[in-house]
Amino acid sequence: MNKITAYIATCLLVVSIFTACKQERKLPFYGERHAETVRDAAGIEKIDTVYQTIPNWSFLNQDSIVTTNKATDGKIYIADFFFTSCTTICPTMHRNLMTVYNEFKTNPDVMFVSHTIDFKYDRPHVLKKYAKKLGVDGPKWLFLYGSKDSVYTLAEKNYLVAVGEDSTAKDGYIHQGYLVLIDKDRRIRGAYDGTKEEQVEQLKKDIPVLLAEYKK
Amino acid sequence: MRKYIINSIFFLFIIGIIVSCQNQETIDLQNYMSNGKDIYKAKCQNCHGENGEGLGELAPPLTDSVFLKTNKNRLACFIKNGANESLIVHGKEYKEKMPAFPELADIDVAQVMVYITNSFGNKQGFVPYSEVSKDLQNCK
Numbered sequence: 001m002n003k004i005t006a007y008i009a010t011c012l013l014v015v016s017i018f019t020a021c022k023q024e025r026k027l028p029f030y031g032e033r034h035a036e037t038v039r040d041a042a043g044i045e046k047i048d049t050v051y052q053t054i055p056n057w058s059f060l061n062q063d064s065i066v067t068t069n070k071a072t073d074g075k076i077y078i079a080d081f082f083f084t085s086c087t088t089i090c091p092t093m094h095r096n097l098m099t100v101y102n103e104f105k106t107n108p109d110v111m112f113v114s115h116t117i118d119f120k121y122d123r124p125h126v127l128k129k130y131a132k133k134l135g136v137d138g139p140k141w142l143f144l145y146g147s148k149d150s151v152y153t154l155a156e157k158n159y160l161v162a163v164g165e166d167s168t169a170k171d172g173y174i175h176q177g178y179l180v181l182i183d184k185d186r187r188i189r190g191a192y193d194g195t196k197e198e199q200v201e202q203l204k205k206d207i208p209v210l211l212a213e214y215k216k
Numbered sequence: 217m218r219k220y221i222i223n224s225i226f227f228l229f230i231i232g233i234i235v236s237c238q239n240q241e242t243i244d245l246q247n248y249m250s251n252g253k254d255i256y257k258a259k260c261q262n263c264h265g266e267n268g269e270g271l272g273e274l275a276p277p278l279t280d281s282v283f284l285k286t287n288k289n290r291l292a293c294f295i296k297n298g299a300n301e302s303l304i305v306h307g308k309e310y311k312e313k314m315p316a317f318p319e320l321a322d323i324d325v326a327q328v329m330v331y332i333t334n335s336f337g338n339k340q341g342f343v344p345y346s347e348v349s350k351d352l353q354n355c356k
Contacts, residue, residue, distance in 0.1 A: 087262065087263065087315045088262060089262065090262075091262045091263045091271050091274070091275065092261075092262050094271075095265065095271055098272075130274070132273075133272050133273035133274045133312070134271070134272045134273075134274060135272045135273075170315075
């Protein structure tokens with residue numbers, strides 16, 4: 001009898017250890033960070049970590065309407081940099097991103113933001129035509145046009161994606177194919193190579209994890 | 217009896233030639249297919265997809281066997297020089313410009329063409345490099 005009790009106790013202990021180890025998965029924070037002293041609601045001073053955030057922006061969307069960062073308020077979104085006449089990595093990136101879009105298009109908390117880096121040719125009406133041909137309609141996926149300076153600075157300083165003009169490249173521009181995941185507080189929570197299917201699959205798994213953080 | 221033996225040896229010889237000819241073509245086809253696949257991955261797959269499914273209305277699928285057959289002599293030109301006209305594929309109109317690939321040699325064009333016309337549900341058989349060269353000279 002004693003033996004059985006001891007056996008059951010051991011089993012319970014083992015099970016409880018295993019469940020205790022299973023933590024909720026949380027996404028990392030990317031970019032620079034620094035410590036800051038803040039006062040909480042009760043007025044007690046404490047040190048908190050401040051993460052890099054995406055600054056305010058304002059661009060024209062595919063309907064030629066001025067769109068600002070307000071459009072993404074209260075949403076998580078996936079940002080990327082591309083151009084419509086790109087024949088190298090962009091078609092693959094957007095083919096893969098389309099699968100993400102189709103999976104989350106009914107979720108009101110998820111948005112998609114694509115910035116063009118071709119400031120010469122990709123005017124809003126070109127972006128509109130591109131979006132339509134890709135099979136995207138509506139404000140859930142923004143295609144944004146801005147000046148070279150504003151877009152390139154945003155890409156390199158804030159989204160940490162390298163972009164540039166390059167006359168030796170086949171299409172005139174070079175850029176990285178990252179899909180950058182931004183949370184509701186405008187912090188970078190993930191970067192996935194949009195040309196690699198397995199990384200895009202990971203993105204699909206990470207979006208619900210990030211959304212779960214806000215469901216408390 | 218002797219005549220019979222000589223005749224049968226002669227026939228076996230002829231059959232042997234035919235069989236080995238077919239083998240050579242099969243070998244060529246396999247060769248073109250495997251090289252063509254590598255070229256397809258590097259140059260075509262971005263837009264036309266891993267399984268030739270195309271991309272929205274931006275890039276047409278490569279699965280329309282009827283289109284491939286009726287435009288047989290123009291395929292090599294499309295591959296090398298791109299396309300700047302509207303094309304009807306699977307009953308849908310595609311108007312986007314296809315880029316040129318001047319870096320492809322005639323043999324590369326032939327290999328990728330054979331790969332496309334014998335993949336994704338297409339089965340149009342082998343086309344030798346010499347024919348593709350001729351097609352390329354007649355490009356508009």
